[in-house]
Amino acid sequence: MQNKFEQYNKEVMKHFLKPKYSGKMKNPDVIGRIKNNMCGDIMEVYLKIDKKTNKIKDIKFQTMGCAAAIASSDVLCELAKGKTLQKAKKIDKKKILEKLRGLPSIKMHCSVLGEKTLKKAIEEYEKKIIS
Helix, strand or coil: CCCHHHHCCHHHHHHHHCCCCECCCCCCCEEEEEECCCCCCEEEEEEEEECCCCEEEEEEEEEECCHHHHHHHHHHHHHHCCCEHHHHCCCCHHHHHHHHCCCCHHHCHHHHHHHHHHHHHHHHHHHHHHC
């Protein structure tokens, strides 16, 4: 019988087993939350924004999902931290997959979930500062 984690490469397992950005953030400027209705994964991304530079000064995530969803969340945070909101908006599933060195095709939706959750958080923040 195959171990269910054998489908993942070392990079995915590293981010799944020891995520650097996992956890709830106290007093975030904004939270992005998306649920994938197909698989049931839920991802939340917390952002603190430097108001002067418009850069993401801190980012965390909480994800209820599989190893690929957790690894995608961690990599997403790694890619976004320190970037301006404009640059962070350009982070897509392709960049997440590159950083993870790929995912099994049945798990590709996890990288899409990461992309959508970050974009939702940024949109929510922009709505908040405009109003």
